[in-house]
Amino acid sequence: MADVRVICAIGRRGQLGLDGRLPWEGNPGREYKADVARFFDLTRGHVLIAGPRTIASFPDWARPERTLVAVRSSDEPEEVIGRFPGRVIFIGGGPPVWSAYARFVMHWDVTKLPYDGEADRYLDPAWLTAG
Numbered sequence: 001m002a003d004v005r006v007i008c009a010i011g012r013r014g015q016l017g018l019d020g021r022l023p024w025e026g027n028p029g030r031e032y033k034a035d036v037a038r039f040f041d042l043t044r045g046h047v048l049i050a051g052p053r054t055i056a057s058f059p060d061w062a063r064p065e066r067t068l069v070a071v072r073s074s075d076e077p078e079e080v081i082g083r084f085p086g087r088v089i090f091i092g093g094g095p096p097v098w099s100a101y102a103r104f105v106m107h108w109d110v111t112k113l114p115y116d117g118e119a120d121r122y123l124d125p126a127w128l129t130a131g
């Protein structure tokens with residue numbers, strides 16, 4: 001079975017995104033910076049499959065260090081995952097991508113941050129039990 005994982009960060013109520021960015025982007029708090037650093041650390045050298053908006057939000061310096069794959073709704077999840085035998089694959093979101101790929105994920109790494117503000121994208125707990 002392919003090694004398919006997720007690393008994501010949420011606010012106190014499951015907030016994931018706002019206007020195409022992280023809702024807490026630019027927050028200088030220690031836990032926010034540590035979370036971003038940890039994400040780039042753990043995904044380095046691996047495959048990251050995500051929707052076009054999430055891929056577009058990646059900084060240029062992070063692109064050569066991982067295999068970024070932008071997926072569309074016309075792609076077949078099984079076929080996309082099958083392109084990378086033997087690789088560790090992270091499903092990077094956003095929500096429609098997690099909905100479509102959740103059934104393949106065997107490791108969820110969710111950091112809860114102390115963010116309490118607005119968002120337009122939220123985690124759906126049903127992803128964790130998608131079969």
Ligand SMILES: NC(=O)c1ccc[n+]([C@@H]2O[C@H](COP(=O)([O-])OP(=O)(O)OC[C@H]3O[C@@H](n4cnc5c(N)ncnc54)[C@H](OP(=O)(O)O)[C@@H]3O)[C@@H](O)[C@H]2O)c1
Pocket residue numbers: 007008009010015016017018019020021022023050051052053054055057071072073074075092093094095096097100121
């Ligand atoms: N907090 C976190 O850890 C975290 C992580 C990732 C993203 N985010 C946030 O989430 C937001 C971006 O997510 P988003 O959903 O707006 O945009 P997105 O990343 O572009 O993902 C959604 C798009 O993925 C495509 N897609 C690919 N495969 C699909 C499938 N099988 N079924 C349905 N759609 C599929 C669709 O594009 P087409 O319809 O064009 O094919 C869909 O519009 C940003 O705010 C970002 O910061 C947060």
